Amino acid sequence: MISKISESVATALADVSHGATIMVGGFGGAGMPNELIDGLLEQGASDLTIVANNAGNAEFGLAALLKAGRVRKVICSFPRQIDSYVFDGLYRAGRIELELVPQGNLAERIRAAGAGIGGFFTKVGFGTELAKHNGVTKETREINGEMYVLESPIHADVALIKAERGDRWGNLTYRMTARNFGPVMAMAAKTTIASVHEICELGDIDPEHVITPGIFVQRVVKIPRAATVASGVKSP
Amino acid sequence: MSYVKLTREQLAARVARDIPEGAYVNLGIGLPTMVANHFAPGFEVFLQSENGLLGMGPAPSKADEDYDLINAGKQPVTLLPGGSFFHSADSFAMMRAGHLDIAVLGALQVAANGDLANWHTGGKDDIPAVGGAMDLAVGAKQTWVMMEHLTKNGESKLVERCSYPITGLGCVTRIYTDLAVIDVSKDGFSVVDVVDGLSQNALEALSGVRLR
Secondary structure (H helix, E strand, O other): OOOEOOOHHHHHOOOOOOOOOEOOEEEOOOOOHHHHHHHHHHOOOEEEEEOOOOOEEEEOOHHHHOOOOOEEEEEOOOOOOOOOHHHHHHOOOOOEEEEEHHHHHHHHHHHHEEEEEEEEEEEEOOOOOEEEEEEEEEOOOEEOOOEEEOOOOOOEEEEEEEOOEEOOOEEEEEOOOOOOOOHHHHHEEEEEEEEEEOOOOOOOOOHHHEEEHHHHHOEEEEEEEEEOOOOOOOOO | OOOOOOOOHHHHHHHHHHHOOOOOOEEOHHHHHHHHHHHOOOOHHHEEEEEEEEEEOOOOOOHOOOOOEEOOOOEEOOOOOOOEOHHHHHHHHHHHHHOOEEEEOOOOOOOOOOEEOOOOOOOOOOOOOOOHHHHHHHOEEEHHHHHHHHOOOOOHHHOOOOOOOOOOOOEEEEEEOOOEEEEOOOOOEEEEEEEEOOOOOHHHHHOOOOEO
């Protein structure tokens, strides 16, 4: 019998290696897999590259990982937050590398990796500082009279995502805007680890409602629903 | 001659007035978010939010807040009947490929050629953050800017050429400020309307750029 269910967060994360590229789902608090990030902090992997929309809030989750010096580079669209002082301090001190990516390019580069696409041309970012990589302008092309920039896929070793329900084959559903980057990150990583609030029997998720089919998911771990916090889910 | 600037609420109402029923609209974070409060009851506009929802409704009461249902500014919102959720790549497909009729964005500067600057001051210690601004600037059918006309130091945000890093080239078609509504075309800025008591000449003097 195939089961992708992990006993615990620690088991699910046991083989994450130093130097790994790790995608972390979430937009603000919605879909942020805080329990998995805490597990990663505990697990000890370092020299990590993090791919996420934001770069951490206050001193929990991603910010705690940054504060512990585990992260070498962040690839994200919106690091500046009202409470992103951990990232801000590291960035100003030159102790963390930032690759800032327009959010749609981030989503599409991740999707491209998951779909086996070697690169794509987009109008977004053309003529801006973000159409440069390490100071060099990326390849551009005129298509039907408009200018496009060549963007490359972003692959990852591990994706940490937060879903709502999952089964032992790895099928997932999400909850409202907590879906955000989860489905595309699941496609783009060699190992996708999803936290869920409910593990259900095969068939309990209506096949018409499966959002991430199990082929994109390697491990599923159940976590308790978080207590009420400004960036989390209200307790039922 | 004296004039009174529009309040933020009045400005939001002014922008809302120009959005046609049935439009698919993305309201940027900050000031543009306030536009949502100024549609008449029963007037149907489809609000899209980059974090994966279409058919966004008003803010919930404190008791009904749910932080899995937030807008791009990470504030709790509601979903209208008929609304939908989707992942980030689908959300940005909507934003990048002309599916949205109007994007309303804040700005640091708008240039006479329609260039927009709103993601970074370029200062050494400033943390850059772009989010979905470049996607919307380039990808919506129309990009409107909603901003205060002058900075806190009294400098005009309308400029001949942006000095801040660019968000999108030649993308802005209309600007709503607390002093005026201004169209942007290949011929530069042209004034649509001005607050009472402010002449076009006085507006031009404040703006420091040529206004037709």
